[in-house]
Amino acid sequence: MTVSGIDVASYQSTDYSTAGLSFVMVKATEGSSYVNPRHAAQVATGRGHGLVVGHYHFARPGSMTAQVTYFLQHAAPGTGDVLALDWEDAGVSGAEKDEFIKHLQAASPAHRVVLYCNRDFWLNRDRTSFCGDGLWIADPNAPAGHPQITHPWTFHQYSETGGVDHDVANFASAAALRTWASKGHAPAYEPFPGVAWFTVGRRSPIVAAMHDRLVAVGCNHYQSSANKDVIGSGDIASYEAWQRKYNAEHHKGWTGAALKWPPGKETWDALRVPNV
Structure with missing residues (x-):
């Protein structure tokens, strides 16, 4: 079973529809000089509607450690948020991909860290199958939840409609996704006072x-x-x-x-x- 979500960047509205969604992945940064100007508002929309929130960084050639620092500074992830590396630039090697993920895991141990890439990068550029806590695979040629890879996957970006990318997460329920994202420690909410x-x-x-x-x-x-x-x-x-x-x-x-x-x-x- 899967649960539904979307991913958004500066091209999408801050007031996107959350109907039927359990999560949203929001672009935060790119390289060491770009911040999505809508990131904070898009994150707030997801939080306001009770979605699991993810932040992703589009890696560019250059220092991976510097990009991790830049990403965390501007993403400002909260408890239970997911962090993702967007690996699409052919100038970023597989070794640098691994370096980024490992440094991000060390710098932010409370958060799940996943790798986003398309099927071509995963099958033809990757050499280690290292994806941190999970693989977010882009395969629009496959039905939702059935990407054409043999490696276990956590998220599948399967289509783009209405200017928005659509994804599914490989969890039986939104609650299961939230528990995984928070590493088994549910975010603290005020109990019902009576x-x-x-x-x-x-x-x-x-x-x-x-x-x-x-x-x-x-x-x-x-x-x-x-x-x-x-x-x-x-x-x-x-x-x-x-x-x-x-x-x-x-x-x-x-x-x-x-x-x-x-x-x-x-x-x-x-x-x-x-x-x-």
């Missing part, structure tokens, strides 16, 4: 974190961000919008009180409020 906790006027950094997440998932019914750490009418309206959105996207069939304040555990857990 229905009685959600009283108007309560001040807490958890409320501010909830505010930010509701804005990120497109349920912003706030008049302002002043006193965002205090539960108020904006939180109620925004959270009820989130409940309606979750209900529709997951076909829950909820009605009446199930869509009203206060929050319930299921929608709270799905909102993924960061642990503060």
